[in-house]
Amino acid sequence: MLPAVIMTLVSVSTPDSFAVHMIWQDNMRRNLRRMLIFFLIILKEPTIPGAGSNCYSPTSVWKCRSRGFTRIPQDLPSRISELDLGSNQITNIDSGIFSNLPNIESLGLKSNKITHIQPGTFSHLPRLQQLDLSFNMIANIHFAAFSNLSKLKVLYLSGNKISNIQAGAFSKLPRLERLYLGTNQITKIQFHTFFDLPKLDILYLISNKISFVQLGAFSNLPQLQCLHLRINEISKIQAGTFSNLPQLKKLTLYSNKITQIQSNTISNLPRLQRVDLRSNQITNIEEGAFSNLPQLEYLDLSSNKISNIQSSVLSNQPRLQRLKLARNQITNFQSGTFSNLPELVHLDLSSNQLTSIQADLFSKSNLLKLKTLYLFQNKINNIHPAAFTNLTQLTKLKLWSNKITKIQSESSTDPAAHPAGSISTTLPFKIRVEKANNNTTTYTRYHWYFKHKNELPEESTEGATGHGQGQPADKKAPGPPNQSKLAKDEPLPLPAHCEGTDAQSEESDNAYDSPHYYQNYTLE
Structure with a gap:
């Protein structure tokens, strides 16, 4: 743009008449205005990310996938509301990197090489509603990793290497509705893992290595509707594990190692509609295992080792x-x-x-x-x-x-x-x-x-x-x-x-x- 402006200035000759002089002045003003706008853009955004990579956007939505970034670009414009940096080579999130981006509502960091999340990494994003960290190399979720995200509704952490979730890692997320933790290496669900998530309605824990679920692990999830625990290594479910889930509608437990369903294991759930227990090793179902399920519409017990069923187990x-x-x-x-x-x-x-x-x-x-x-x-x-x-x-x-x-x-x-x-x-x-x-x-x-x-x-x-x-x-x-x-x-x-x-x-x-x-x- 600048060479074009200079060439235009040079091409204007000295006026010999008043009319020509007025035309010359008008051209000068127009060209000076263009130069001023150009220099203002340079001064305001001196480090436009991905120069030559078509990442820059004049709108508030920036799609910067597969640009070869090894770190999150600095000095991003504060107007951004949606930023997608997926499928890059980012390994670390620098502290304070988002401090000048208060308007971001959706942040995508899927399919990078991020190994850990420092406490307070996203604390400067008060409007953030969706955060995608799936398919990285995160091994641990530390306390306060997602602090000060009072508006966060959806959090994707599937496809990492998470084996440990510290107590309180998901606390202070009062509006979180969906939490995806599938395809990790989680081995147990403790009482404090999902503490104080009053709005959570979907929890994905599929394809982990979960063998133990502590009694009461889901007791503080009053709005939970869908709980997915399929493709794990659970061999026993304690009676009362799913109690205090008044809104639960769907429970998937297929492809585990469950050997029996005890009395009151899946019972007293007033809104439960679907239960999937196929592809386990169930040999025995005790009387009362599925009692008091007034809304149950679908029950799958196929591909197990059941040889006998008491007459009252499935009736009523x-x-x-x-x-x-x-x-x-x-x-x-x-x-x-x-x-x-x-x-x-x-x-x-x-x-x-x-x-x-x-x-x-x-x-x-x-x-x-x-x-x-x-x-x-x-x-x-x-x-x-x-x-x-x-x-x-x-x-x-x-x-x-x-x-x-x-x-x-x-x-x-x-x-x-x-x-x-x-x-x-x-x-x-x-x-x-x-x-x-x-x-x-x-x-x-x-x-x-x-x-x-x-x-x-x-x-x-x-x-x-x-x-x-x-x-x-x-x-x-x-x-x-x-x-x-x-x-x-x-x-x-x-x-x-x-x-x-x-x-x-x-x-x-x-x-x-x-x-x-x-x-x-x-x-x-």
Whole structure:
């Protein structure tokens, strides 16, 4: 800009007339004004960060990611409200570096090489609401590391090397709502770790090495709605660990080493909606383990080592909609196990060791809204004729990979009509056999899949139960269903504050529902 101004000044010749003189003076004033503005910019910001790196911004939002910075630039303009310095090579945060930036509301330091946070590092940022320190090399969180941040709402510390959190490290954060500590090396949660966080509603502790949670560790979190402890090394949960959490809606504990659920472990939580305990080593669930959960809608106990469940453990859940017990070692269920579950829509008992379905297991359990029932990958060879009579809303029943040898479309009182391995049941009018697979039936080997009659192929007719029945003689039995058309679990809506990062990491069980998942047979 300066050379252009000088060239303009030189190009103006001495006026020979009054008119020319006036034009000359006007040009001089204009050019002098430009020069003055240029010099003011230089004097005000003598060290614009990242010269030539397109980091400078005339607005209050500065995006300075991946600029090769090894330290935080000095003399940044005080107007900045959002500063993103992620994906640089910053190793240290100098004391007082933010003293001239009182307007910053969002500060991003993700994916640098920061090793520690000195006490008071961010104390000069009174308006800060979001701080991202994830994916650095921080090992310890010291006392008062985040002092004087009275407006901070979101703090990201995931992906570091944190193994120790000093008492009071998160104190004096009266407005903190979300705290992310996943993928660190934390081994224990002590009573004082999360002390005095009155507004905290989401706490992520996933993918650590937590083996011990001290009783009362979460007792001072009156607004906590979502607690994520999955993928840790927890082997035991003391009764009362989750007490005093009146707002808790979601609790994830999957992929730990939990061996049993004691009485009153997950109980007396008036707003709890979702509990995920899959992929542990649970062998025993005591009576009263899930008592007094009036809002519980989703309970996942799949992929454990459960062999027996007391009849009262799962009953009397007035709002439970989805119950998953797949991939356990259950051989039978006591009568009344599923009683008083009036809202249950989906029940998954697949991949267990069941050999028979008794008459009163489902029909006398008051399952008035049950729509999907998974019993595939068991050892079932006997189903009582009245097993499904009262399941009036049932539309999908999966029974592939069992030991079924024969299908009787109508019940018969003649024992000779029901040899070992045969099935003779009274099904609700909405259910019928569409395809069979991986049983030892005397006809084509397709997957067992009971489906709503209105969704059957056009050539099928009601009452058809096997190959060649209910379809033209010159047509083959329908092949395996398109995976996109398979019944999929429609997830219940999560609490609004629980979505986002956690929703993206939720594992889907849909793959287990597909016949293509099992490779121990060949489709014909």
